[in-house]
Amino acid sequence: MNANDPILEFRDVTIATALRGHAGLDQVNARFRPGTLTIIQVEPGNEQLPLADLAEGLLCPEEGHVSFQGEAWTAMLPEQVLQRRAQIGRVFDGHGWISNLNVNENVTLSQRHHTRRLNAEILAEAETLARAFGLSELPKIRPALVAHQDLRRSEWIRAFLGRPLLVLLERPMQGVPLEHLPRLISVVREACVQKAAVLWLTDNDRVERHSELPPATRYAMRGQTMVKMENG
């Protein structure tokens, strides 16, 4: 795989079934290259898209295919699938926590599971990201006991921890005051510099038009179709 080859590619992806409230997609084509930010504006009433699940191979499209690092998810062995997913960071649209683990354990779970990095090293990186996102420290209690905006920002930490190749941000500003947006943008910018592909789904115009956002490819959802915007 060349350095500029897409990390993630949707080719003619169609998924019609409305799975658990997800909207469908029709003939979606998009490439997400290293070091790029892609912003997808979602429509009111159709906020929950299966894009992130498809991007991680958690859902199979009914037509077309989704490739990660040049290989279709459906063509990979189960162990390869798990290894590749370990290289993806994600902020979930909805519940994104394991209830019986503390937030710090949740945040560092993937790194502790997939890598041989020392716990102290992983925690130090997480604490650095916590400070970058305006948290005094990583919460060390159960997710149910943490204030919503702190929990959301902890999810940002998890998404960027361990320098993932692909970052999927599903409406990451949900429940977070806009004053924290520049902090997220700053880390997104840094991730792009480090050659990650960032896919940002938003339903908020103020997020999409923020002056500090790095150059981005922009799409908008129109029903089940993803339309590339002219300024993108």
Add this chain to the structure above:
Amino acid sequence: MTFIGTIGQHTTTRMRTAAHLFAVLGSILAQATRLRNWPRTTRAVFARQVLFTGVEALRFVSLVAFLTGISVVVQAQVWLGKAGQSAMLGSVLIAVILREVAPLLVNFIVIGRSGTAIAVELANMKVFGEIKVLEAQGLDALLYLAIPRALAFALSVFCLTIWFTIVAFISGYAFGILFGVGATDPVIFMNTVLKGLHPADVYNLLAKTLVPGLFTAGICIMEGLSVRHSITEVPQAATRAVVRSITALFIISAIVSVLTYI
């Protein structure tokens, strides 16, 4: 559908469930032997499960063993003494406590305390999308959730059964002295019990603790993960897990007894 057809359909469903259970347990055992399936996160789940299922159950198991010791060991001492068969005390105690009562009661306790907890925990994880959260991070639910829990169950049941037996014998002996029945010398009592112990009892103990422990875990994991989208399915899954675990326990216990001693 005819009456016979209904019975057939019911039987087929049961057989399919049993085949699924054996497949899950086979996968768990096969995958557990691979060292790379034991990263630190999985080891942590194993340690936590041993703590919850084994260590935290010690107090309750001790209480039940203590009371069982009083009723069973003291009665055995009294009646065997009256019948002039005190020499058989060891054999009778081993047959009653070690072979049957201890494994059964400990398995019951583990099913009640931890089996239901696992079924409810995993069912809630499924309903709230937490299994997806794990998979999205590249964690295999079988490797991360099932393997450590199943092995921790088996190990805990085995250790708790040994503990149960020791406590039951000690309490029985102590109350025997208190009521003025049986041997007063602990060495004589211990020798009588040890004389009743045969190599087959060791295999019996292993089979009646490790196997039901694994089956209980497998059943509770399967039932927990069988829940789909609704929170109302959670208590149903827990009930099914308990009923099926107890059924499996009695079937395994009977089969092991027959194979070991007949």
